[in-house]
Amino acid sequence: METLLLKNNIDDIRYAAKLIKDGQVVGIPTETVYGLGADASNEEAVARIFAAKGRPADNPLIVHLSDFSDAVNYTSAIPDLAHSLAERFCPGPLTMIMPKNERIPMVTSGGLDTVGIRVPSHPVMHAVIEQSGCAIAAPSANRSGSPSPTSAEYVLRDMNGRVAAVIDGGQSEFGVESTVISFESDDAVRILRPGAITREMLLEVCGEVIIDHAILNEVAEGAKVASPGMKYKHYAPKADIIMVESRLEDFVSLVGSNYGEGVYALIFDGDETDFPYRYLTYGADSSEQAHWLFQRLRELDDMGAEKVYVRAPSAEGVGLAVYNRLIRAAGFEVIRI
């Protein structure tokens, strides 16, 4: 199967919507990263997503709706707090886990009796949902374990011949996947995956926001986790990633004493004036770092990097999402100087 590259226009969006209605899988731009979308209620279509990605069957898919009011059709109970959060953050990069109903098959929910609901703000994703009339199950559009794609080109590199089509909607805005939360009580939520909707933002609506332990810590084999995605190797390019928490001078000496063929660095914008080795930069603040991180990890592979020393980002605000992705890309290998 040849994968069609579609454009961001109404005819192509209608065509993509028809493919989805017919049970096919389409790469779709969203404001977070590119997703691989299929009809969330069609078991065969959803099975095609898992096959295209090589995704473990117990890792559930997020279900995307064009409006939060549609959530009643796919869930069996919606907490009041979810309505308040939706009012403030939907459409946007927030996924809320709720009990599912029978319209979400077990393949979609990875065998769980819950479903993650998100209302994306990207006009293309929004239009594909509306035109298809489907709730769209969509994980990130990478092969399982690789960095999430933030451009149509990188979706094609992973998915060419594996999905029906990809819509080119340009570079993703946020660059990291949605914030995933579950409900702990009437007034408290737990962050299972950090994203652009930060703990501080959630605290504008919730009394308490718990950061799950697995966000910054390695999960022991066989341990029980709140979100199956926490168990798996994630976001890793081919190169070996080493995170370094240090001042710039110490980072420069560390790279210098380990320098050789295939060694690269990923540094902050502004570091380069004092940096004598091969490098790419990934922004000056947390939002820029979120925007560029996955793109840079893929570019480093394209450049033939074998070992990459990365300056560790701040873990504050949106930085928590960047830190969480990087520490997984690094397989929890962190050097602190």
Ligand code: AMP
């Ligand atoms: P991705 O599809 O690549 O954006 O990853 C989705 C993430 O959301 C994974 O880490 C999943 O484990 C998590 N997730 C999706 N649905 C649920 C659910 N019902 N319960 C817990 N975690 C979920």
Ligand code: MG
């Ligand atoms: Mg993913």
